[in-house]
Amino acid sequence: MSSSLAGRRVLVTGAAGRIGSVTTRHLTELGALVTALSITEDPELKADRVVIGDTRSEDDVAAALAEVDLVVHLAALPHPSAGTPYDVYSTNVVSTFNVLAQAGALGVKRAVVASSINAYGVPFNPHDIRPAYYPLDEKIPTDVADWYSLSKQNDENTCRMAWRRWGIDVVSFRFPHVNSPDVLERQARGFREDPAPGVREAWSYLDTRDAAYAIELGLTASLSGAHTFFVAAGTTNAPYETEALLDAFAPGVPRLRRFVGREVPIDLTAARTVLGFRAQHELDLPTDRLES
Numbered sequence: 001m002s003s004s005l006a007g008r009r010v011l012v013t014g015a016a017g018r019i020g021s022v023t024t025r026h027l028t029e030l031g032a033l034v035t036a037l038s039i040t041e042d043p044e045l046k047a048d049r050v051v052i053g054d055t056r057s058e059d060d061v062a063a064a065l066a067e068v069d070l071v072v073h074l075a076a077l078p079h080p081s082a083g084t085p086y087d088v089y090s091t092n093v094v095s096t097f098n099v100l101a102q103a104g105a106l107g108v109k110r111a112v113v114a115s116s117i118n119a120y121g122v123p124f125n126p127h128d129i130r131p132a133y134y135p136l137d138e139k140i141p142t143d144v145a146d147w148y149s150l151s152k153q154n155d156e157n158t159c160r161m162a163w164r165r166w167g168i169d170v171v172s173f174r175f176p177h178v179n180s181p182d183v184l185e186r187q188a189r190g191f192r193e194d195p196a197p198g199v200r201e202a203w204s205y206l207d208t209r210d211a212a213y214a215i216e217l218g219l220t221a222s223l224s225g226a227h228t229f230f231v232a233a234g235t236t237n238a239p240y241e242t243e244a245l246l247d248a249f250a251p252g253v254p255r256l257r258r259f260v261g262r263e264v265p266i267d268l269t270a271a272r273t274v275l276g277f278r279a280q281h282e283l284d285l286p287t288d289r290l291e292s
């Protein structure tokens with residue numbers, strides 16, 4: 001069946017990045033005409049149109065938006081230590097504002113934006129804290145104490161503002177750790193030795209190909225408004241039962257329901273019901289007994 005994206009022009013920012021490169025290829029395979037915005041020349045980057053530019057620049061973004069129907073905004077400094085605090089925060093919030101404000105004013109109908117699981121603040125929080133409850137969901141209380149997480153929280157507000165102001169529909173994704181299977185398998189081996197570091201991100205992960213698939217659904221799903229979704233694989237990347245992990249590493253945190261096997265303790269209902277998203281690429285891990 002042909003995709004509704006066939007023949008449509010889609011701007012992908014951060015197109016040479018980890019998620020951007022796989023997304024650019026995926027959308028191209030669906031027949032979309034991709035305009036790839038990249039801050040550096042990259043011979044590997046294949047798209048219908050390549051624009052070298054900075055998402056903070058009004059002129060560069062205006063050039064990249066020429067004849068664009070839909071936007072996928074991924075460009076960012078994706079970690080608190082990816083630059084100085086000033087650079088990380090300002091790059092991310094200015095880029096998202098610039099891209100959405102210009103797209104909205106031009107009458108672009110839909111944008112998909114990379115938020116992050118870090119928008120709830122707990123994973124990078126320097127204090128010894130835990131989530132307010134499991135499963136994590138889009139309404140979980142936030143506790144932000146770093147500039148990257150703050151930038152993503154701010155980006156979600158920018159998405160809502162852009163929709164309210166210009167009527168551009170915006171889907172933002174709270175991605176967990178997104179990576180290729182080899183890196184995710186390496187992380188799983190680390191969690192076999194010591195699962196403790198995964199507790200605040202609920203041991204969640206997503207294969208990069210599934211991130212691209214979620215972005216496709218974000219561009220094509222029937223919806224209107226500005227919506228934020230958690231997306232993740234349905235299972236954790238720790239080879240232990242989720243209930244045993246939570247007993248060991250988050251014993252005082254309320255559980256709003258029980259988890260079956262290695263079920264990820266994130267509520268994926270909204271992405272499943274509104275977008276029809278289910279991860280296609282999950283790690284095949286054995287489930288071991290967690291020694292206490």
Ligand SMILES: NC(=O)c1ccc[n+]([C@@H]2O[C@H](COP(=O)([O-])OP(=O)(O)OC[C@H]3O[C@@H](n4cnc5c(N)ncnc54)[C@H](O)[C@@H]3O)[C@@H](O)[C@H]2O)c1
Pocket residue numbers: 013014015016017018019020037038039040053054055056073074075076077078079091095114115116117174175176177178179
């Ligand atoms: N990979 C993950 O685990 C993960 C998890 C949650 C959220 N995210 C978010 O997903 C998005 C993509 O992440 P990624 O993992 O592909 O990161 P990445 O660093 O591989 O890609 C980001 C791209 O943005 C580009 N970029 C940075 N500043 C720019 C600017 N001013 N102008 C133009 N381009 C600029 C970079 O050069 C890079 O190519 C980011 O918004 C990130 O915060 C990623």
